[in-house]
Amino acid sequence: MIPNTPRSNTLGRVNDAALRRTPLYQQHVDLGAKIVPFAGWEMPVTYEGVREEHSAVRTHAGMFDVSHMGEVEVEGPGALAFLQLVLSNDVAKIAIGGAQYSCLCNETGGVLDDLFVYRLGGDRYLIVTNAANHGTDLAWIGRHGHEFDVAVRDVADRYAMLAVQGPHARRVLSRALGIELPPRMRASHVQIGRRPALACGTGYTGEEGVELLLDPEVAAPIWAELLEAGVVPCGLGARDTLRLEVCFPLHGNELSPDRNPIEAGLGWCCAEATGFLGSEAVAEVRRVGPAEKLVPFKIEGPGIPREGNPVLAGGETVGVVSSGTFSPSLEIGAGMAYVRADLAEPGTELEIDVRGKHRRARVASKPLYRKVG
Numbered sequence: 001m002i003p004n005t006p007r008s009n010t011l012g013r014v015n016d017a018a019l020r021r022t023p024l025y026q027q028h029v030d031l032g033a034k035i036v037p038f039a040g041w042e043m044p045v046t047y048e049g050v051r052e053e054h055s056a057v058r059t060h061a062g063m064f065d066v067s068h069m070g071e072v073e074v075e076g077p078g079a080l081a082f083l084q085l086v087l088s089n090d091v092a093k094i095a096i097g098g099a100q101y102s103c104l105c106n107e108t109g110g111v112l113d114d115l116f117v118y119r120l121g122g123d124r125y126l127i128v129t130n131a132a133n134h135g136t137d138l139a140w141i142g143r144h145g146h147e148f149d150v151a152v153r154d155v156a157d158r159y160a161m162l163a164v165q166g167p168h169a170r171r172v173l174s175r176a177l178g179i180e181l182p183p184r185m186r187a188s189h190v191q192i193g194r195r196p197a198l199a200c201g202t203g204y205t206g207e208e209g210v211e212l213l214l215d216p217e218v219a220a221p222i223w224a225e226l227l228e229a230g231v232v233p234c235g236l237g238a239r240d241t242l243r244l245e246v247c248f249p250l251h252g253n254e255l256s257p258d259r260n261p262i263e264a265g266l267g268w269c270c271a272e273a274t275g276f277l278g279s280e281a282v283a284e285v286r287r288v289g290p291a292e293k294l295v296p297f298k299i300e301g302p303g304i305p306r307e308g309n310p311v312l313a314g315g316e317t318v319g320v321v322s323s324g325t326f327s328p329s330l331e332i333g334a335g336m337a338y339v340r341a342d343l344a345e346p347g348t349e350l351e352i353d354v355r356g357k358h359r360r361a362r363v364a365s366k367p368l369y370r371k372v373g
Contacts, residue, residue, distance in 0.1 A: 022067035023160045027223050031233055039132035041068040044235040052246060053327040054241050056232035057205050061166035061173075063231045064239055066151065066211070066217065070134025070156045072141060078148030079123045086144055088261060088282070089119065090271040094119040099185045099202055101269050103261050106139060109281030110257035111264070112157075113137050114249065116202055118187045126155075126198070130251050134297040144277070149265030160219035164231060165209030165242075176229040177222070181210050193218030204239065206367060241325050245314040245369035247296050247336060253307060253323045254294055254336060263290040263338065265366075293344040296364045299352065300332035305357035310353040311337050311361075318343055321352060329369045333359070 019042045028035060033044035044065065047053060056062040071125040074083060083091040089102035096119050104113045113133040118126045129137045138154050145152045164173050170181050182188040188200065191197065195215040203209040210311070214222065215230075227233065232236075249255050254264055258302040261270050261286040299305060305324030310317050319339030327334045348363040 020068070022065055023219040024065045024067065024223055027220055028065065028233075033233070033235060036147055037049075038238070039068060039237060041131060043068060044233075044368055046235040046237045047233050050235075050237040050241060051328050053172040053234040053238035057166045057207055057234060057238065057242055058329060059167065061164060061169040061209075061231045061236040062238065063223070064163040064165070064234050065161075065223075067129040067160040067216070069161055069325045070129040070131060070137065070154075070161050071213070072129060072134075072138055073124070073153040073155045074127065074141075074145075074150060075121075075153075076148070076150035077123055078150040079125055082145055082148040082150045083117065083125060083149075084274045085276060086141055086264075088276050088278070089117075090272045090274055091117065091125075092270050092274075094125075095249065096121060097182070097186055097188060099187050099200060103255075103266060103269060105261070105276065105278030105282065106140075106257055107278055107281070109260045109278040109285065111251070111255040111261055111266075112140060112257055113251055114255055114266070116200075118198070118200060120187070120189075120198075128161075128213075133251060157216075159213045160216040160353045161220070162214070162222065162226075163203055163205075163209065164212065164226065165203045165205040165207045167208055169207070169209040169231070172229050172231055173226070176225050176231075184208075192257075192365060193222055203247055205242040206248070206369070207242075237264075240323075241328055244323050244325050244335065245327055245329055246367040249294070249336075250323060259338075260285045260290065262286050263292055264294045290341055294322065294335050294336055294338055295340050295344050296351060296366055296368050297334065297352070297361045297366050298368065300329070300360040300362060302333075303352065303354045304333040304358065305335045305337075305352045305354055305359070305361075311339055312351040312353060312358065313340075313343055313349070318350070324352075327368065334368050 324335030
C-alpha cells in the first residue's frame with residue numbers, strides 16, 4: 001500500500017444490505033477518521049495516517065475497533081465432538097481458558113474461514129469469525145450440529161470488540177482498566193465497566209496485546225479511557241500493513257474455498273486424525289505436496305505490489321500476488337503470493353508485474369518483519 005492510502009480488495013467491499021455501524025462509530029467520526037465500507041460495515045480505515053498508526057503499534061500501543069467480527073457460542077455435552085468435526089485443529093487440546101487458531105473447511109478441504117476458538121468452560125466454547133464470513137460460517141456450523149447434543153448460538157450482538165496491540169499495550173491497558181490480563185493464547189473472564197467481559201491474549205499484528213470482548217454499552221467509555229491513557233486509535237489500513245509484515249493470512253486474499261490450508265502454510269493447524277470435514281482432502285495434499293505455495297516476498301528496488309499482480313520467473317507467469325503493500329517498518333514494497341511450488345524456497349528470484357512494469361523481487365522467510373533485540 002502507498003503509505004497513507006491503503007488499498008485492498010476487502011477495503012471498500014460492500015454487499016447489497018444496508019451498512020451496519022459498530023457501537024464506536026460516533027467515536028470514529030468525532031476523531032476525524034476516514035470511514036469506508038468494509039464487509040457490510042462502516043469502518044475507520046485511518047485517522048492520522050497508516051504510517052503513524054502502524055508505527056504506534058510497533059513502538060507503543062494502538063487500538064482497533066474490531067466489533068464487526070462475529071461470535072458464535074457452542075455449548076453442550078456434544079460440543080467437543082462437534083467442534084472436532086467442523087474445525088481443522090485438535091480442539092481437545094484446548095484447556096479451559098485456552099485459545100486456539102483453526103480453519104473452517106468444506107468437504108474438499110477449501111478454507112471457508114480462519115478463526116479463533118476460546119474454551120470458556122467445560123463444554124462451552126466461543127468462536128470468533130471474520131466479519132465478511134459470519135453469516136456463512138454460522139450457517140455451515142449450524143448445518144452440521146443436528147447430530148450432536150449441542151446448542152449453536154449467534155452471539156455477535158452481545159459483544160463489542162477492541163484489539164489493543166503493541167509492546168506497551170498490556171501495561172497501559174492493565175493500568176487504565178485495573179484488570180489482570182491473561183498470557184498469550186489464554187482467555188479470562190474479567191469485569192470491564194462493571195460488566196462481564198472476556199480478555200483474550202490474541203491479536204493480528206505480531207505484537208503483544210489483548211483483544212477485549214465487552215458489553216456494547218460500555219465500549220464508548222472504555223475507548224475514551226484508553227484514548228486518555230495514550231493508546232493510539234488505528235484503522236483498517238494499519239491493521240492490514242501490520243498483519244502483512246508478519247505474514248498473517250487474510251481470508252479473501254490468502255485464504256478461500258478454492259485454497260487448501262496446506263497451500264497456505266497452515267498445515268500446523270490441521271489435525272487430520274480428528275476426521276474433520278475436508279480432512280481427507282487436506283491429508284492428500286499434504287501427502288503429494290501442493291502444486292502452489294504461499295510465500296512472502298520483498299521487492300528489490302522501487303515498486304509497490306498489489307493484490308492480483310502476476311508473478312513471473314524466466315518470462316513465464318508462475319503465480320499471483322495475494323496481498324501487497326508498502327511496508328512501513330521495512331520501507332519497501334512487500335507482500336505474499338501464491339507461486340509454483342518449486343519456486344517457493346527463500347532466496348528464489350522472481351518478478352512482480354506492477355502495472356506493466358516488471359519489478360525484481362525475492363522470496364523471503366517468514367515473517368517479513370522481525371523485531372531486533
